[in-house]
Amino acid sequence: MRLSKQIGTIGLVFFLGLAASNVAAQVPYERILNSQDEPENWLTYNGGYKSQRYSQLDQITPENVTDLKLQWTLQNQVFGAWQSNPIVVDGIMYITERPNTVMAVDAITGRFFWKYRHIPAENALICCGANNRGVAVLDDKVFMGTLDARLIALDRITGSALWDVEVGDVDLAYSVTMAPLVVKDQVIVGVGGGEFGIRGYVAAYDAETGEEAWKTYTIPGPGEPNHDSWEGDDWEHGGAPVWITGSFDPELNLTYWGVGNPGPDWNAGQRPGDNLYSDSVIALDADTGELKWYFQFTPNDAYDYDSVQVPVLADIVWRGTPRKIMMWANRNGYFYVIDRVTGEFLEGKPYVKVNWSSGLDENGRPIPTPQPEGMPTYPGNQGGTNWYPPSFSPRTGLFYFSAWQDYATIYRAEESDYEPGRAFLGGGFSVLAPAPGAPTIGIGRTNPINNWTNEVGFASLKAMDPQTGEEVWSYDQFDVSDSGMLTTASDLLFTGGREGYFHAIDARNGDLLWNVNLGGQIVMAPVTFSVGGVQYVSVISGHALSTFALPH
Amino acid sequence: MKTQISRTARLSILPALAFSGLLAVSAQQALAQEVGDHQYTSEAVETGSQVYTQQCALCHGPQGALVDGINLSIGQFRTVQSDADLRQVISEGAGQGRMPAFSLRAEELRGVIAFIRAGFDPEGVAVIIGDPVRGKELFEGEGQCADCHRVRGVGPRTAPDLSNIGAIRTPASLQRNITDPATALLPINRPVRLVTRFEETIVGRRLNEDTYTVQLIDSTERLRSLKKVDLISYEISDEPSKQPTTMSSDEVADVIGYLLTLRGLE
Incomplete structure (x- = not known):
């Protein structure tokens, strides 16, 4: 009698303890705001609102990185490039797989807690792969955008759907592939569809209810400033999608978003004008979505130079003056430093061969030098870089990203008519090849044998100094790379490439410290986190997510 | 990576080589016959070329070979055999969503299939295709091809094995390789x-x-x-290990005729 009563008491205490730990596992806005103070977690797509993908963790060092051991592997159950970014909260990893499945797994063992599957509408149209790049978290919820342009909130503990709202019209080829950005009590996403003649926008939703809070078009309508950068009704289907997660400066209360290409992609003559705010960075008020400033990288773009790169923010002494800057290696081949308070252009220099423009004027506007028909344009259609996330290390003061070197395409412009829900491209392109009909490179790698060789382009990991706008060192790979970057407080740089090697590089000088062949293309950035005092690094290669740690 | 590798890029767009001769068969016709289906009009091929550029090239690539296991221009597919299969894959999608479904109009669908069956050659570059029997003799004899190339288990392996070369190259590409190897050689x-x-x-x-x-x-x-x-x-090396052929244009046509019969295991 006495014994059973004791057991009952212990059981009750145990249960209360469990409930308490669940409450503690909430992720209020304040935790995300101060995510740099808890490097054991990876709370947002870009590892914090500044999007530096820099971690304070330093257990893994240049000296011991060669001791890294595989801890677990998660096998993706569907085919296709796996571009998802894991979120890690208190030992639980949230990761998506194609087309729109969210998985919650134990970050130490890779074993599943739950799996939620959304099946997108059959008519969802995605130009370049049925990608989903991950979730966002806030409080007890997980948020995912979908290929059929919906935003879904899930219970973070049970994985069941709480609300599911329309972000865009799937019949008009709107889609969401990015991981959402949570700011305060809102979930913010942009829309894809730049190859289908959409009119792009960024929209915010109440995290509790899914109700739309604001929506800001990336192409100004009649009566709005800069509407005259379009002629006739071109603005109605001028593209300018937003398909990569933005950044946030809480002091300025501004969110920053990279805007994609104007449509039709390759026939700039069909849409005269600067085509604002295509190929721009836009600064939007975090509460209202009001446009505060913009900077356009590529006016009247004829080359598909989406500016969907991650806006990387830093507060540094820039050329003697403390400044709030933004660093940007653009798809158009130039590296930029921008004042993020005002949008003022500070510096811009080419980081790869550029021949569509002969340079930038004092305001950062490119001087166009279009190539004759049939001649190669550098950089080519996939750009000098693209959507894959860079990193900035406050310790080295360097900005790291994947560039495509010596890659060019030959463009062909054609008149094309807009038809709802159909491709709106305005021509085509071919990749400059060393021999007629030779194999070339495109979106993603699907062949284990590299028969195209580095003669059609190769990867160059570049470390840029924002003080000068110039490269400090580079690390080349034979194939091109779509890998993002991760830096740590121990001056390690983790990255990958299409060849499937997972690299640890010395962030100070570019020396290779360790690598392992994981066998499948790495098309996202690694992330790091710690559980129980052990630092882990996770990276997706091919259809497997692998997690490494030192022996413990 | 400190390896020094020369990167002499040449333009991939070369003027189409035109030969005259007794037996001129366009690549388009040859492939259409090979398929043994039916002939498509040049208008359909032209339409298909435009549809392909706009709807398909982004993923499949300008030469149709960017998706692993698929090379559209030479009719290499994962599952597709007939034109009806092609119609189904384009209209309904395939591969767990990797290939999305496209809602094309009937003439566009017909066109894009015609373009694929025409070997991506809207111009139909005329290449002479000669006598395969004479071509085989030349290949093994005075053409000196068999000195380096292997076919169906016979010959050296140092140069690429040509057992299925007729299935993976167009007649125009084969011709260029024989007459001007320096511009045709893959890196x-x-x-x-x-x-x-x-x-x-x-x-x-x-x-x-x-x-x-x-x-x-x-x-x-x-x-x-x-x-x-x-x-x-x-x-x-920037240079191929072989010189441009000294064979006559008739002899080249015969060798091409022979190479086109090499399509791997039947």
């Missing part, structure tokens, strides 16, 4: 010469390469995989 096939830190000199042809390693077949027909850190020098 991966350029002759290489390596010296290892163990003082071994290896001459051969690359099969694959990445940042840290290279895989090749050497002059003794051994498969070798080398780490670049073990190499003292690594040279890739």
Whole structure:
């Protein structure tokens, strides 16, 4: 009698303890705001609102990185490039797989807690792969955008759907592939569809209810400033999608978003004008979505130079003056430093061969030098870089990203008519090849044998100094790379490439410290986190997510 | 990576070579006949070319070979055999969503299939295709092809095995390779010469390469995989190991005729 009563008491205490730990596992806005103070977690797509993908963790060092051991592997159950970014909260990893499945797994063992599957509408149209790049978290919820342009909130503990709202019209080829950005009590996403003649926008939703809070078009309508950068009704289907997660400066209360290409992609003559705010960075008020400033990288773009790169923010002494800057290696081949308070252009220099423009004027506007028909344009259609996330290390003061070197395409412009829900491209392109009909490179790698060789382009990991706008060192790979970057407080740089090697590089000088062949293309950035005092690094290669740690 | 590798890029767009002769068959017709289906009009091929550029090229690539296991221009597919199969895959999608469904109009669908069946050649470059029997004799005899190339288990392995070359190259590409090998040679096939830190000199042809390693077949027909850190020098020749042919244009046509019969195991 006495014994059973004791057991009952212990059981009750145990249960209360469990409930308490669940409450503690909430992720209020304040935790995300101060995510740099808890490097054991990876709370947002870009590892914090500044999007530096820099971690304070330093257990893994240049000296011991060669001791890294595989801890677990998660096998993706569907085919296709796996571009998802894991979120890690208190030992639980949230990761998506194609087309729109969210998985919650134990970050130490890779074993599943739950799996939620959304099946997108059959008519969802995605130009370049049925990608989903991950979730966002806030409080007890997980948020995912979908290929059929919906935003879904899930219970973070049970994985069941709480609300599911329309972000865009799937019949008009709107889609969401990015991981959402949570700011305060809102979930913010942009829309894809730049190859289908959409009119792009960024929209915010109440995290509790899914109700739309604001929506800001990336192409100004009649009566709005800069509407005259379009002629006739071109603005109605001028593209300018937003398909990569933005950044946030809480002091300025501004969110920053990279805007994609104007449509039709390759026939700039069909849409005269600067085509604002295509190929721009836009600064939007975090509460209202009001446009505060913009900077356009590529006016009247004829080359598909989406500016969907991650806006990387830093507060540094820039050329003697403390400044709030933004660093940007653009798809158009130039590296930029921008004042993020005002949008003022500070510096811009080419980081790869550029021949569509002969340079930038004092305001950062490119001087166009279009190539004759049939001649190669550098950089080519996939750009000098693209959507894959860079990193900035406050310790080295360097900005790291994947560039495509010596890659060019030959463009062909054609008149094309807009038809709802159909491709709106305005021509085509071919990749400059060393021999007629030779194999070339495109979106993603699907062949284990590299028969195209580095003669059609190769990867160059570049470390840029924002003080000068110039490269400090580079690390080349034979194939091109779509890998993002991760830096740590121990001056390690983790990255990958299409060849499937997972690299640890010395962030100070570019020396290779360790690598392992994981066998499948790495098309996202690694992330790091710690559980129980052990630092882990996770990276997706091919259809497997692998997690490494030192022996413990 | 400190390896010095020459990067002589040449434009891939060359003027189409036109030959005159007794038996001129366009590549388009040859492929259409090969398929044994039916002939498409040049208007359909033209329409298909435009549809392909707008709807398909982004993923499949301008030459139709960017998706692994699929090479549209030479009719290499994963599951598709008939035109009806093609229609189904385009209209309904395939591969767990990797190939999305496209809602094309009937003439567009017909056009894009015509374009694929025409070997991506809206112009229908006329290449003479001669007598395969004479071509085989030339290939093995005075043409000196068999001195380096292997076919169906016979011959050396140092140059690429040609057992299925008729299935993976267009007649125009074969012709260019014979008459102007320097402009037709794929970079991966350029002759290489390596010296290892163990003082071994290896001459051969690359099969694959990445940042840290290279895989090749050497002059003794051994498969070798080398780490670049073990190499003292690594040279890739810009020149092919063969000269432009001295055969007459009729003889070249015969050799092309023979090569087109080489389509792997039936």
